[in-house]
Amino acid sequence: MQRIKDYTGSIYGGLAQLLYDFYQAQQLPVPEKLQQVQHQERFDYILWRDLLTELEQQLQRPALGLEIAALVQPKHLGIIAYIALSCDNLGEALQRYHDFHRLVYDGSPLQVEVQGNYLSIRWADLPPTMTTQLTNEIAIALMVEFLKHFMEFQDICLHEVHFQNPAPRHVALYEQYFHCKVRFSQEKTQVLMPLQELSKPFYQGDQTLQHLLLQQAKALLEKLPNSTQIDHRLQQAILTGLQRNMYQIEHIAQQLNLSVRQLQRHLQQQGTTYQQRIQEVRCLLAEQYLKDPHLSLQEIALLLGYSEQSAFQRAFKQWTQHTPQQWRQNNLINLSSF
Structure with a gap:
């Protein structure tokens, strides 16, 4: 796949609030750069990447993106949370997520296609300077958390999760979170989901x-x-x-x-x-x-x-x-x- 050159996206302002909420939950001082974007509708993806990198360097904890994403609420996702309420099943919700995800997380283009018996949900290749393990795992975890708000998580069966980045320590943390095999150093960053999952009805818990x-x-x-x-x-x-x-x-x-x-x-x-x-x-x-x-x-x-x-x-x-x-x-x- 041809890499996207000079790709700069933007992030929905609700995710700045999500990161702010994480800092507060951890009782950490909130960086001034994060405070400055709290009331903006959108902010630069590069700033999002840099804020996450600084936090990772400060905490040096494995699976930090999963920990941050676990705090997400519908208010952090904006338009997708509203639209999802009208969906009848997982397949329709994923389609709506695909249609509108850039309004929330315009960090890397989302691509959805069928691969055999599985649905591949993947993020297009970006220049190495534009993406990190932390930005990738948050992108995937946000999608999973989005579904968790409308379905019982134990009812969502993922086949595998792939990351392009090298395997970190404590890979088991990722497999415990996603409830499936997680592979690193893969060709694509993607989620593989059995096609039969798409017909599962929503548990509309919000x-x-x-x-x-x-x-x-x-x-x-x-x-x-x-x-x-x-x-x-x-x-x-x-x-x-x-x-x-x-x-x-x-x-x-x-x-x-x-x-x-x-x-x-x-x-x-x-x-x-x-x-x-x-x-x-x-x-x-x-x-x-x-x-x-x-x-x-x-x-x-x-x-x-x-x-x-x-x-x-x-x-x-x-x-x-x-x-x-x-x-x-x-x-x-x-x-x-x-």
Whole structure:
């Protein structure tokens, strides 16, 4: 594989908070460089690599990346945590992780392909100066921890984990963490997972995110003058459809076991249209997402099904007479307690 030259990525700001949380858990003084990026939406990958290298030199502990990743929470992952809630199984979640992982960890390109009876999830080759064992193991461990928040870990069966880096001491720590064979000095840094694992359903254990969706659905229903069972199901279908980028009326009608004509007629009887209902859902979701200070406007636009941030900004101003930035600024009190 041809190496990527001059590749410089960026890291989601939530991972700066993750590293900050690790320093606090270890009762270590937080470096000034890490403090400076605590409230940034993104920061340079090179800084992330350097911060990790300095921490590794300070602690000199094996499997440090696994230890750091073990502290991850949905708030550290941002958009992926929101999107994952709408997934039905492991395969779909991995697909969404593949689609959006660069919004969280843009350190090395992620590639997913079938190799025989296994799914290979690997990170593309980068110049040696751009990657370390620690950055590689955190990249893999973050993906595993991402899945742990939505499935029982003992139900996830990995075949093998490969690292390009030479074997460190205490290889057993890695095998205990991943519950599989871990090989070093390999051609690629990758995770091999049996294909049958992809159909395993989610254990949706993150009550915070579930509660968020329930709140959104309830608030939408309260705004409707004549709520029916169809309305309730419609709101839920649109909520999850937006997260999956599958919110076209044909798809939503199919989810409700209705024809497009039947759905349009139902909405017409309420004095509204499908497009108006979509905008109602988007407006409510936008306000919820803007309360999360770690989500950038670009990420919120994606969560709402917009391909361009500018389209979201124009729509939000039509809904509220404020720009998203103004709305967020006017709600700083609420944000501080989110």
